[in-house]
Amino acid sequence: MKNFLLSMGLAVLATASQADTKLPQSHLNSMACLENMGQSTSWGQCLSLIFEPCASFEVASKAHVACLQSEREGWTASMRLLQEDVTEAITMKSAEDLASILSGWINYVSQKCQADGDPEGNLPLAAKQLGCQITELAGLSGEYAACLEGRSTADYCVLKN
Incomplete structure (x- = not known):
């Protein structure tokens, strides 16, 4: 499995945008x-x-939550790099569509990842919310990479000629 994923990662890297090479x-x-x-x-x-x-x-644990916070920051940075490349690569109309989609996505993630309970001092809740946010960021990053590589079927992903 690890060899397969490594080769898949290398394949993604070989065909990806310049931002991907920084990921x-x-x-x-x-x-x-x-x-x-x-x-x-x-x-x-x-x-x-x-x-x-x-x-x-x-x-x-506190160490786990701190690690998850760091991972969320890392995934946010990766997503932003890819988002910048996508915004530059797609048509103006597509960029407008993407901006509209993203405003809805931010609200969706906020609601989806908001767990019941009191987040102050509740480490299990913090870990759950961070985990949810990280998986959403990873998914969006993957979608951006697919757009840049010409594999996306998303309506917003119309690349400039």
């Missing part, structure tokens, strides 16, 4: 896993890759 290899591997989910990978395998950097910590 951590672990993010490329995770996006490749998500891209192939249902064919040669599973959701569980992809989650293992996405959260591997934090796997050594006790779930919901």
Whole structure:
């Protein structure tokens, strides 16, 4: 499995935009896993890759939450790099469509990842919310990579000629 994901990550890297070359290899591997989910990978395998950097910590411990916060920052940076490249690569109309979609996506993620309970001082809740946010960022990053590589069927992904 690891060899397959490594080769998929390298394939993504070989055909991806300049922003992708700045992405951590672990993010490329995770996006490749998500891209192939249902064919040669599973959701569980992809989650293992996405959260591997934090796997050594006790779930919901302070160290685990700190690791997840760091991972969310890393995925946010990867998503933004890819988003910049997508915005430059797509038509003006597509960029307007993407901006509209993103405003809805931000609200969607906020609502989806908001768990019941009091987030102050509740480490299990914080870990759950961070995990949700990270998986959403990984998915969006993968979609951006697919757009840049010409594999996306999303309506917003109309590349300039």
